[in-house]
Amino acid sequence: MLNRVRSAVAHLVSSGGAPPPRPKSPDQPNATSALPVTPPEAPRSPAKAGSGGAAPAKTAEARASFSRPTFLQLSPGGLRRADDHAGRTVQSPPDTGRRLPWRTGYAEVINAGKSRHNEDQACCEVVYVEGRRSVSGAPREPSSGQGLCFYYWGLFDGHAGGGAAEMASKLLHRHIREQLKDLVEILQDPSPPPLCLPSTSGTPGSLDPSHLVGPQSCFPSQKEVTHDSLVVGAIENAFQLMDEQMARERHGHQVEGGCCALVVVYLLGKVYVANAGDSRAIIVRNGEIIPMSREFTPETERQRLQLLGFLKPELLGGEFTHLEFPRRVQPKELGQRMLYRDQNMTGWAYKKIELEDLRFPLVCGEGKKARVMATIGVTRGLGDHNLKVCTSSLPIKPFLSCFPEVQVYDLTQYEHCPDDVLVLGTDGLWDVTSDCEVAATVDRVLSTYEPNDPSRYTALAQALVLGARGTPRDRGWRLPNNKLGSGDDISVFIIPLGGPGSYS
């Protein structure tokens, strides 16, 4: 993410100290052993000698190590090429060997030098969920029902370091699996989900069927909750638990910075697109564009941020004002009237400038230059627990939300052809490519491949990444129209909506 966090790296609070908690079970996503294979970074300040199995301090060399998605199957040489800012080779899974699930296409390219490594990360998995227990609360018999499989795709666009993106790419789907464990039976039962379940420590003695749907009392009605909304809730909570894990483990592990997260879950006929940040997902179906996400930036979330600053002024630390002005107010303008808007307004009005209006605005700037507290350009995502205001030690995390917005697409409601795709891209793609241009590339590339050619979706992903990167010319990466291409990391997933081979 290009310049998303201004000078924030330099202001990350360094940490030494206590070893991470020991894992309780290797199956738990919050178990330390489930962390990325990359060795944890040594604390930046001199560390006290840890006990209880803390990872040994690494050399500067090891600290600079980086990883790319395992599914790229990169050799050491390939890894070097993937890390080369000058060549900017587009990387995709090899034609040979194991392909990505669901015939998924993928391509990525490193930035033009804005950060040392590619801070985007990606994950594509098929995840099996075994039910934790039966709905009745009785311990689950191995034979008492089928588990569930979900397909999973995740794009993570890191900023101020690659640690958060890498951790999320390794663990977020495990958090989703954990959240779904309780729902395995419920989601496969066509009747409406029970509103109330026995306690997790429930013994057969506590089982009272009347508990499952209790009396309505004075409540005006009983709300019907859909199966979809349980999956949405599971994904939302998984994002939060992932974020909490980053907070807990940031001192012991290499969890620098933060990341945007764009995640797709396919489960029981439906596609759930969860977005927290400024990546984007669109469906291109029969040439038509269906937006599947919204971006969360200081501009789109201005009113939420301002309301928080208004209700909790202590979060502004006396340095910021929750009001927005079209430009910085000058001391000599005291007493004059300037345009402003507050948390309730979408329009502008004039107000008399008072002393506290001279503080820096919580939200300022436009477009890619919009910032919260003059520092960060995205307002949702994972991590950033150590992020401080450039010029002070005021924490920014309270203004950031780790919650995604989830959109649901019913794959069974439409007969999809092989050229119908879901396109996921980090902002490196979308900064220089419109939805319509993506749709045109979808049409152009897929029409040159046979519907069953297994390489067509990767070819499409590569075309999109190349089209956004451009070619080196006139001291820059330039598009055919001579405008600058994206100097950011660019990552693209192409998910064919026909499903895994359903139109073969």
Add this chain to the structure above:
Amino acid sequence: MLNRVRSAVAHLVSSGGAPPPRPKSPDQPNATSALPVTPPEAPRSPAKAGSGGAAPAKTAEARASFSRPTFLQLSPGGLRRADDHAGRTVQSPPDTGRRLPWRTGYAEVINAGKSRHNEDQACCEVVYVEGRRSVSGAPREPSSGQGLCFYYWGLFDGHAGGGAAEMASKLLHRHIREQLKDLVEILQDPSPPPLCLPSTSGTPGSLDPSHLVGPQSCFPSQKEVTHDSLVVGAIENAFQLMDEQMARERHGHQVEGGCCALVVVYLLGKVYVANAGDSRAIIVRNGEIIPMSREFTPETERQRLQLLGFLKPELLGGEFTHLEFPRRVQPKELGQRMLYRDQNMTGWAYKKIELEDLRFPLVCGEGKKARVMATIGVTRGLGDHNLKVCTSSLPIKPFLSCFPEVQVYDLTQYEHCPDDVLVLGTDGLWDVTSDCEVAATVDRVLSTYEPNDPSRYTALAQALVLGARGTPRDRGWRLPNNKLGSGDDISVFIIPLGGPGSYS
């Protein structure tokens, strides 16, 4: 508004006491003399003898007086018919005499008995705005420029009393006029609005042209503010000032209850539709439906309400939980797991029931039965300063917003025909009539009238009101399909988009 406030009337805090502040200027909307012609209600508790020109106490008879929009030109007999719950005669401006501006159509009908009087109010005016001063701050010469005219329509759907709706119908447009006074020159100048103006007390000596657009300092950019957004800001602030006036004057005047407000301003080629509550505006253009407002209810604003309860738990008074459950939690369910969602979630998940989850949910119920604090069914509007929770004295006003959402429609971007209309209706219309049914009625009624027939838009308003009211049959007001018609007050404006006679 049918049952929008449950038992709230009974819980309004009665007030006696001090006389209202004396007006400072008859032109100010907050001047007491600008209040409705209806005599102020006597205090409900024995009043101390007021001094300083307080209105004399009225008898119970006078207290029960009510008013309908002046433009209906109702005779005493007409007023009685308009107040008759049994006959429910549809009221419209008379065919003779002065017509409504802009060939506007209007019709209304009283409720079927849910409240003593019709608590809807309406206003339709042409308002002249004289500039307050020149942009440079110099006192304005009478000849130094043209004032501005705006067309104005307002529908106000009262609850828990008719006072707030009546006050808003008499005064809100004056607040809008006040807010526009500073903008008269700016809106007529095609150059972008100045970001900064000299102080209101500015003397020629303080005038420094460099103040109008100051240096950009470290701000990343200077935001461009459009003329439209100044009008939006003026309307937003006018709503807030109207609400504040109600708060100030509620003790001295008949400002019971609250009201939804749906307001349309036509100014310099654009239509601004401002909505706070659950009234609705749609454009029907060449048969196509263009929504021009959103409804604000406990369901649509759930997350805003929950966030406020979460950030300011003192507002919940230990009686409510900010969490939502699909039904009321029972004490015997302690320790079990129930579906819930919090301020961050759109999906549902299970949580273990704890003691504080037994509190009543801040938001509960569905559809027309959804409530904030078990009391009120709309979350935006004016007034309600005395509204308390049914079962306690906890104030509800902190959860209500007086700010409208404003949508802008550029009338010059499309050549409108005489059958293109903007339809405004209180929820009495929309509860039983879909957008599509309204569009069908628009087509059916207008096609039977000549394009220049001055009565066509009132005929359309009448048809819509009649269609929503139904006819008395089987002990109820019933629609042709035998479903129940609306027992609520119903009010409808029809605004032809061709403008005032532009297609004559």
